[in-house]
Amino acid sequence: RMYLDRIEQARHLNAYLEVFSEDALAQARSLDEKIQRGERPGLLAGVVVGIKDVICYKGHKVSAASKILEGFTSLYNATAVEKLLAEGAIIIGRLNCDEFAMGSTNENSAYGKVLNALDVTRVPGGSSGGSAVAVQAGLCQVSLGSDTGGSVRQPADFCGIVGLKPTYGRISRHGLIAYASSFDQIGIFGSNIADTALVLQVISGPDAYDSTASQSEVPDYQADLRHNKSRKFAYLKDALHHEGLDTEMRGGFESFFEQLKAEGHTVEGVNFDYLDYVVAAYYVLTTAEASSNLSRFDGVKYGYRTPQKGLDLTDFYKKSRSEGFGKEVKRRILLGTFVLSAGYYDAYFTKAQQVRRLVVEKMQHILSEYDAILLPTVPSTAFKIGEKMDDPIAMYLADIYTVLANLTGVPAISVPLLRHSNGMPYGLQIITKEFDERNLLQIAHNML
Numbered sequence: 001r002m003y004l005d006r007i008e009q010a011r012h013l014n015a016y017l018e019v020f021s022e023d024a025l026a027q028a029r030s031l032d033e034k035i036q037r038g039e040r041p042g043l044l045a046g047v048v049v050g051i052k053d054v055i056c057y058k059g060h061k062v063s064a065a066s067k068i069l070e071g072f073t074s075l076y077n078a079t080a081v082e083k084l085l086a087e088g089a090i091i092i093g094r095l096n097c098d099e100f101a102m103g104s105t106n107e108n109s110a111y112g113k114v115l116n117a118l119d120v121t122r123v124p125g126g127s128s129g130g131s132a133v134a135v136q137a138g139l140c141q142v143s144l145g146s147d148t149g150g151s152v153r154q155p156a157d158f159c160g161i162v163g164l165k166p167t168y169g170r171i172s173r174h175g176l177i178a179y180a181s182s183f184d185q186i187g188i189f190g191s192n193i194a195d196t197a198l199v200l201q202v203i204s205g206p207d208a209y210d211s212t213a214s215q216s217e218v219p220d221y222q223a224d225l226r227h228n229k230s231r232k233f234a235y236l237k238d239a240l241h242h243e244g245l246d247t248e249m250r251g252g253f254e255s256f257f258e259q260l261k262a263e264g265h266t267v268e269g270v271n272f273d274y275l276d277y278v279v280a281a282y283y284v285l286t287t288a289e290a291s292s293n294l295s296r297f298d299g300v301k302y303g304y305r306t307p308q309k310g311l312d313l314t315d316f317y318k319k320s321r322s323e324g325f326g327k328e329v330k331r332r333i334l335l336g337t338f339v340l341s342a343g344y345y346d347a348y349f350t351k352a353q354q355v356r357r358l359v360v361e362k363m364q365h366i367l368s369e370y371d372a373i374l375l376p377t378v379p380s381t382a383f384k385i386g387e388k389m390d391d392p393i394a395m396y397l398a399d400i401y402t403v404l405a406n407l408t409g410v411p412a413i414s415v416p417l418l419r420h421s422n423g424m425p426y427g428l429q430i431i432t433k434e435f436d437e438r439n440l441l442q443i444a445h446n447m448l
């Protein structure tokens, strides 16, 4: 009830697309009865969770913040949702986001923008803007988002909270509406590392419904979080000296690295070399995958269909898709079909795959010599509302530090580091080897 009241008071932030009030109260009551009967209430008993509106919750609406899914109700639970419920979590509502998780500001939602609770003239980041603000403003304890190119870490950075993108395959993608399947991963927002670790513990693991979900054992992520030993960190010189990085932030990172050295850690600069190619490779590959994934939204099977009568099938598809999808989604479908088209496939798609391979090898090489890579999460603090909307390229370029982890599959987390003189927070991004979330969380815990 406390969270329901707070959500009501914070309606102007537009973080929730729908609040499952009745349902959440019923879940709480049945949990209470369970405890009365002396049954095990679960690892997340009573923990109030919000979910990004790209994650299926049986019997509840799911829209991907798109008009094209208007009125659609999930027929099954995402595996992550199933696992949350099995451990007694209370799912309180679905959270606003960019349409089909495409964006960096939450301004691409068909249901309106989300405001950053620290400064309502600024965006919360995206695409999981609602999930970030829900935790930032205390409208749930933890929330789920999805991270294809930074959509959990970037809004966490803009909102001053913790955002984790686990290793590709750590959490099942079953029931997560696909954007770019070889990049997508469910991620977790929390206000601290212990909460984030606990949720990761619950929702990780193999899944018969997702062959890319790893069979590898789920370790105890909460154990030894406090354990602090001296570590060997690499920072990316070309990332820190990148022209797009805010100068005050650069200074903040440099003094933080000095502080780590003073605490007995090794911090060395290495060159990544391919930084200028990662955004291009990311947008070629993800739009290609998106154009294929989004072909299922044809006006027949789900949600919205054009009211216009008398069309033949092709025109019916065209009309329904033209009316149902927003501008950014259409832009990406067009880009994706272009890079996959016969004449351009090798020049764009194959090339981007080759770049991806090089980036993977480079990442593995650095991580074979260091415990973790440290870098900014985003080159600037939260944008002003509307600031980047007319310039999609500028918006895409701001993803430079986050897409690295999705191109390579490794886990990455953003933790709040400092406050800029403009009043906004900014975060530190930490990256470790794949399936090394234990170390990642331990390092992050000791940096907060």
Ligand code: GLN
Pocket: 101, 102, 103, 104, 126, 127, 146, 147, 148, 149, 150, 151, 152, 179, 286, 399
């Ligand atoms: N900003 C990136 C994009 O628009 C990341 C989105 C995401 O991670 N879902 O593709």
